Amino acid sequence: MTNPKSDIKILSVKYAYTDEKFRVPLKFGVGYLTNVPSSTVIIEAINGTGKKAKGIGNILLSDLWAFPGSEITHDEKINAFKEITKRFAQFLQNSGTFGHPIDLYLDSKHELLKIASSVEKEMKFNIHIPVLASLMVGSPFDAALHDAFGRINGICSYDGYGKEFISKDLSNYLGPKFKGKYISDYLNKEYKPSLPIFHLVGGLDKLYTNEIEDSDPKDGLPVSLEQWIEKDGIFCFKIKLTGKDIKWDVDRTVNITDLIASGGLKEFYLTCDSNEQSPDPEAVIEYLLKVKERSELAFEKLLYYEQPTERDIEVHKYDMHAVSKIKPVLVDEGITSLEKVDLAHELGWTGLALKTCKGHSSALLSFIKASELKMPCSVQDLTNPGVSFIHSAGFAARIDTIMGVEYNARQYIPSAQKDIQEKHKSLFEVVKGKVSTVTVGNTGLGY
Incomplete structure (x- = not known):
C-alpha cells in the first residue's frame, strides 16, 4: 500500500568523505579519538507527481564507538565501512520502488546487514562487523531519504509522518497495540525554540x-x-x-x-x-x-x-x-x-x-x-x-x-x-x- 503522490523513488545516490581531525583527543571507553572520517550521502529522488529533490545525510564513521576492540585495525575497519557504503549506495540506487522513507529504509536494512556480512568475509575478519557499525554506516542514507522526502513534497520531514503522507499505521512496525496510531501522534507539532x-x-x-x-x-x-x-x-x-x-x-x-x-x-x-x-x-x-x-x-x-x-x-x-x-x-x-x-x-x-x-x-x-x-x-x-x-x-x-x-x-x-x-x-x-x-x-x- 503506497501513497501515489507523496511517496518517493530513488534516482541517484552519491557519497563523499572528509577527514575530521580533533583539536584535542576525545577519551571514552577503551580508547580515544584523534581523527575520524565524515560520511556525507546525497540522494536524489522523485515523487509520484514528478517533483525531484536532493536530500542530505551525514555522520562520523566512529569505529571506536561502533566497532571497538583491537582484533581489527582502525584502517581495516574504516575501509570496511567505506566498502559497505559503496555497495549499499549501489543497492539503493538500483531499488527502483516508490515508498515512504520509513519503508524504503527499513525494507533495505536486511540488505545492509547482508552487505556487511559479505564485506567481513571478503576482508577475512576474524570477528563479525557489529550490527551497530552497520547501522551507523547506513544512517546518513536514512537521513538523506527523509530529507529528500520533505524537500520534494515541500514540507518539514516531521510533518510527513501522519496518515495523509504515510499509508501504514504504527501497527505495521510496532504490533497490534498501535493500530490506528501514527508517528505524528507522538511528535511535537513544531520545533522547540x-x-x-x-x-x-x-x-x-x-x-x-x-x-x-x-x-x-x-x-x-x-x-x-x-x-x-x-x-x-x-x-x-x-x-x-x-x-x-x-x-x-x-x-x-x-x-x-x-x-x-x-x-x-x-x-x-x-x-x-x-x-x-x-x-x-x-x-x-x-x-x-x-x-x-x-x-x-x-x-x-x-x-x-x-x-x-x-x-x-x-x-x-x-x-x-x-x-x-x-x-x-x-x-x-x-x-x-x-x-x-x-x-x-x-x-x-x-x-x-x-x-x-x-x-x-x-x-x-x-x-x-x-x-x-x-x-x-x-x-x-x-x-x-x-x-x-x-x-x-x-x-x-x-x-x-x-x-x-x-x-x-x-x-x-x-x-x-x-x-x-x-x-x-x-x-x-x-x-x-x-x-x-x-x-x-x-x-x-x-x-
Missing part, C-alpha cells in the same frame, strides 16, 4: 585552567571545563567514566561537581557514561553509593547513568532494576532493534539514549515504543558536526527528551562544515547553555 545542550567532559579533558599546558590548542577556544563554563554558560554536563576504576570515577564526578558549584552555579545537571566498561550492575551501584557518600550534591545533580554495562544486553541479561531504584539507567549501544527496547524494559533499564547515528527511522520508532512503555529518552551525540548536528538537534526538538541534546562537536571539531555553521549561527553558538532552533528550516530536515 531552544534546547539545553550537554557538554561532554571526556576522560582526558582538563578541568581547571591552571592544568593547561603548552601542548594544548591555542586557537582561541576554551581548553578547560572552567573556560567552557565561562564562555558558553553551560549547565548540563556528560561525564565520561572508566567503569572499571571506581575510585577514579568517583573522584572525577565529585571534582567536576565542586568545580561547577564553586562558580556559583545553582541549577546544573550531570549525567555519566562509561561506554559499557562497567563489569556488572554491582559495580554501577558501588559507584553511585560512593558518589552519594562523598558528595550529596553530586548525587543529587546526577540525572542518569548511560549504558554502564556491555552493549549486547542479551549476553548476560543483567538485571538493572536495583540500579534503576537508585538512579535512572539508560541503554544506548544496547538498542540495535525494536525488539531490544522490549528486552531493555524487561531487564529494568529506565530509559533510552537515542542517537540519529543508528538511523532516523529506527530512532523515531524506538522513541514511540519507549513512550508507550513509559521509558524516558535522551538524545545523544556522536560528535555530530554541521548537517548531522542540525539533524540531531532537530530530532531532539520534535520529541520530549531529558534536558535537550548532547553537543560536543564544538569542543573537538569546531571547524567542521563552517558554511553550515554560518548559515545556522544561532544553532551552533551556545548562549547561556542553550542553542536556538530558529534557523532550522521547515523543508526536509531543515538544513
Whole structure:
C-alpha cells in the first residue's frame, strides 16, 4: 500500500568523505579519538507527481564507538565501512520502488546487514562487523531519504509522518497495540525554540585552567571545563567514566561537581557514561553509593547513568532494576532493534539514549515504543558536526527528551562544515547553555 503522490523513488545516490581531525583527543571507553572520517550521502529522488529533490545525510564513521576492540585495525575497519557504503549506495540506487522513507529504509536494512556480512568475509575478519557499525554506516542514507522526502513534497520531514503522507499505521512496525496510531501522534507539532545542550567532559579533558599546558590548542577556544563554563554558560554536563576504576570515577564526578558549584552555579545537571566498561550492575551501584557518600550534591545533580554495562544486553541479561531504584539507567549501544527496547524494559533499564547515528527511522520508532512503555529518552551525540548536528538537534526538538541534546562537536571539531555553521549561527553558538532552533528550516530536515 503506497501513497501515489507523496511517496518517493530513488534516482541517484552519491557519497563523499572528509577527514575530521580533533583539536584535542576525545577519551571514552577503551580508547580515544584523534581523527575520524565524515560520511556525507546525497540522494536524489522523485515523487509520484514528478517533483525531484536532493536530500542530505551525514555522520562520523566512529569505529571506536561502533566497532571497538583491537582484533581489527582502525584502517581495516574504516575501509570496511567505506566498502559497505559503496555497495549499499549501489543497492539503493538500483531499488527502483516508490515508498515512504520509513519503508524504503527499513525494507533495505536486511540488505545492509547482508552487505556487511559479505564485506567481513571478503576482508577475512576474524570477528563479525557489529550490527551497530552497520547501522551507523547506513544512517546518513536514512537521513538523506527523509530529507529528500520533505524537500520534494515541500514540507518539514516531521510533518510527513501522519496518515495523509504515510499509508501504514504504527501497527505495521510496532504490533497490534498501535493500530490506528501514527508517528505524528507522538511528535511535537513544531520545533522547540531552544534546547539545553550537554557538554561532554571526556576522560582526558582538563578541568581547571591552571592544568593547561603548552601542548594544548591555542586557537582561541576554551581548553578547560572552567573556560567552557565561562564562555558558553553551560549547565548540563556528560561525564565520561572508566567503569572499571571506581575510585577514579568517583573522584572525577565529585571534582567536576565542586568545580561547577564553586562558580556559583545553582541549577546544573550531570549525567555519566562509561561506554559499557562497567563489569556488572554491582559495580554501577558501588559507584553511585560512593558518589552519594562523598558528595550529596553530586548525587543529587546526577540525572542518569548511560549504558554502564556491555552493549549486547542479551549476553548476560543483567538485571538493572536495583540500579534503576537508585538512579535512572539508560541503554544506548544496547538498542540495535525494536525488539531490544522490549528486552531493555524487561531487564529494568529506565530509559533510552537515542542517537540519529543508528538511523532516523529506527530512532523515531524506538522513541514511540519507549513512550508507550513509559521509558524516558535522551538524545545523544556522536560528535555530530554541521548537517548531522542540525539533524540531531532537530530530532531532539520534535520529541520530549531529558534536558535537550548532547553537543560536543564544538569542543573537538569546531571547524567542521563552517558554511553550515554560518548559515545556522544561532544553532551552533551556545548562549547561556542553550542553542536556538530558529534557523532550522521547515523543508526536509531543515538544513
